[in-house]
Amino acid sequence: MNIRRLQQTGGQRVEGKKIGGSFLVILPKDWIERQKLKKGDPIVVAEREDGCLIIDPRLPKAGETRFTEVPMESNLRWAITSKYLLGFDEIRVNSKEPITNNQRDELKQIIKRFVALEITEETENQIVIQCLVDPSTLPVKKALKRMNLLTSRMLKDATESYFEGNRDLADGVIERDEEVDRLFFLIVRELRSLIQYPRMSEAMGITPVAALDLRLAAQYIERIADLAVDVAARTAIPLEGTERKKMKAIAEHVQQMHSESVLNLFKFDSEKVAWVIAAEKEIIQIIGKIRQEIISTPKGEAQAQLDVVDSLLRIGETAKDIVDLALPTN
Numbered sequence: 001m002n003i004r005r006l007q008q009t010g011g012q013r014v015e016g017k018k019i020g021g022s023f024l025v026i027l028p029k030d031w032i033e034r035q036k037l038k039k040g041d042p043i044v045v046a047e048r049e050d051g052c053l054i055i056d057p058r059l060p061k062a063g064e065t066r067f068t069e070v071p072m073e074s075n076l077r078w079a080i081t082s083k084y085l086l087g088f089d090e091i092r093v094n095s096k097e098p099i100t101n102n103q104r105d106e107l108k109q110i111i112k113r114f115v116a117l118e119i120t121e122e123t124e125n126q127i128v129i130q131c132l133v134d135p136s137t138l139p140v141k142k143a144l145k146r147m148n149l150l151t152s153r154m155l156k157d158a159t160e161s162y163f164e165g166n167r168d169l170a171d172g173v174i175e176r177d178e179e180v181d182r183l184f185f186l187i188v189r190e191l192r193s194l195i196q197y198p199r200m201s202e203a204m205g206i207t208p209v210a211a212l213d214l215r216l217a218a219q220y221i222e223r224i225a226d227l228a229v230d231v232a233a234r235t236a237i238p239l240e241g242t243e244r245k246k247m248k249a250i251a252e253h254v255q256q257m258h259s260e261s262v263l264n265l266f267k268f269d270s271e272k273v274a275w276v277i278a279a280e281k282e283i284i285q286i287i288g289k290i291r292q293e294i295i296s297t298p299k300g301e302a303q304a305q306l307d308v309v310d311s312l313l314r315i316g317e318t319a320k321d322i323v324d325l326a327l328p329t330n
Contacts, residue, residue, distance in 0.1 A: 002028055027055070046202075056197075065089045071096075072103055072127075077110050084114050084131065084185065087193040091129040098124045113178070115186040133186065139204055140190050140211075141266070144218055147183040148262045150176060151225040155258065155315070158232040159251040162308060165238035173232035180225040187218045213325045217265055220322045224258060227318070230311045234304040246290055247309065253283060254312050257319035264326035273323050280320040287313045 010021035035057045037043070046054045068088045070079040072095035083091050093099075093107065107127060111117040116133030154173045161169035191211045194200045201208060239247065257279050260272045287309050294305050 067092060069094055072099060076107065080107075080110050080117075080129070081113075081185070084117060085189050085192060087189055087196065089131050093127045093129065095125050099127065113182060113185065115182050131189075135190050135193070135200065135204065138186070140187055140194070140206060140214055143183050143187050143190070144214060144221070145266075147180055147187065147218065148221050150180050150183070151221050151228065152255070152259065154180070154225055154228040154232075155255055158228040159248070159255070159312075161232050161235045163239050163244055163248060163251075165236060167235055170232035170235035174229050177225055177229050180222060184218055184222045188215065191215050191218075213265075213327075217262070217322055217325055220318050221262065223318050224315050227311045227315050231308050234308050236301060236304065239301075239305075243294075243305065247305070247312075250283065250286060250290070250309065250312050253279065254316040254319065257283075257316050258322075261319040261323035261326070264323055268326055268328050270328070273326055276320055276323040280316050283313065283316040 004025050004027075007024045007026075008021050009024060037057055041057070043055055043057045046056065066088050067090035068083050068086075069092045070076070070083065072093050076093070080091060080093075095103070104122075104127070107129075108119070111119070111129060114131075115138075117129055117131050119127055120130045121128035154176050157169050158173045160166070161173065190200075190204075191206075191214060194204060194206055194211050195208050201211070206214065238244075257276050261276050263269075264272055264276075290309055291306060294302050294309070
């Protein structure tokens with residue numbers, strides 16, 4: 001930790017006190033050298049919510065293209081994912097040997113997981129990938145709302161496919177999970193860049209603290225989408241009788257919990273927060289009883305029913321985790 005004392009220059013003394021002038025702080029020389037700054041270079045001073053000042057030499061360069069390189073021979077899926085999430089605009093994939101058609105096809109499958117990642121240049125030994133998305137065209141909150149809309153429909157269709165035994169509907173749920181993942185990766189990428197570059201934080205109107213909550217919210221919504229896939233994957237024959245009636249009531253309950261919890265991220269309502277918290281306790285008790293009924297009177301699809309009620313319980317618990325992030329605006 002470097003402690004620097006304030007200095008004052010200029011001004012005039014009135015009755016023994018110095019009035020006017022400017023306050024100065026000497027910046028560490030080794031930091032100046034590491035940042036390759038020189039006399040006359042612009043730096044940006046920004047005040048955080050807690051009163052701390054950020055001296056950032058990167059802000060004037062924030063609009064420049066950031067590029068990185070990865071070898072084709074590495075764990076390509078992990079390498080591309082990490083570079084995308086770190087906010088690089090251009091990823092150059094290099095190979096010592098000529099890149100094969102199979103390697104090119106593998107790379108194309110990998111980049112399909114990410115929004116706006118496209119191959120822009122190719123040579124025998126290099127493939128250049130660029131992220132063509134501008135955060136201003138799809139800001140974090142808009143992307144999160146889109147992600148949640150897809151997840152809500154997945155959850156509704158997943159439970160319907162299970163109750164009706166509709167495999168086509170179930171397959172549609174599983175396919176849509178990829179689009180939710182794409183939006184999740186985009187949101188994480190933008191939030192990381194937002195924290196790294198305060199200018200983006202100001203432009204998006206999202207503080208670093210709010211970014212942490214949005215990051216968790218996106219993760220919770222992505223988890224609900226995965227649980228919807230788990231429910232859809234159990235689709236077989238239609239569910240009939242009292243089991244269907246009881247499980248359908250639970251499904252509708254957790255869908256409402258999910259809906260109310262996410263709405264509170266954008267418009268706080270203390271009564272709805274309290275409702276979701278109480279609903280989780282209720283759903284735990286109801287599902288506990290249903291599990292006992294399924295175990296005590298096992299039928300052909302007993303295990304699938306247990307798996308589905310467990311997934312519904314986890315969705316309810318995740319909805320409660322989301323609502324815990326909701327805070328009053330003042």
